[in-house]
Amino acid sequence: MSSFSNLINQDKPVLVDFFAEWCGPCKMMAPILKEVKDALGESVSILKVDVDKNQTLAAQMQVRGVPTLVLYKKGKQLWRQSGVVQKNDLISLIQSHA
Template sequence: MKSSFNEIINDETPVLVDFFADWCGPCKALAPILKEVKAELGEGVKIVKIDVDKNQPLAAKYQVRGVPTMVLFKKGQQVWRQSGVVQKNDLIKVITSHS
């Protein structure tokens, strides 16, 4: 998982990583918002979901202490980070500001 994750986040396209857990209520609320963001931005963003329970070393590396936590990467660099549910329009603004 680690090498492919690094390849994914090193893209020119902004990559939004959603660290989530199946048991997390706010994570479930965030899922349809992420679908809408992807539908609106299309190729302008990659959205990757990482289950923290199945990928604990990766969650630890990025110091994910609560879910959902979203991290936006651009060319491998973390450019934005937010815990909790973020509304669609706010997410779109953040992503497009780093495009």
């Protein structure tokens, strides 16, 4: 958990994707997240957390469904949504917190 805290405690926005290998909508998010990273480059960090391999962290973060996307900055949760989120929505959200 301490390494997760370190990862989300950055000066730039950190988007965390809680996903599962078996989840159809999660597979739809992968190329969207790649496009977001390509568009925003180093101004954002994107972390993928497999809820099956990180059950304790998923429980602590109260992730009930996948995909769940959470945006952090300096360790604070700024935004959270479950389900597929479109690229342009994510880009404008991240830029508003950059």
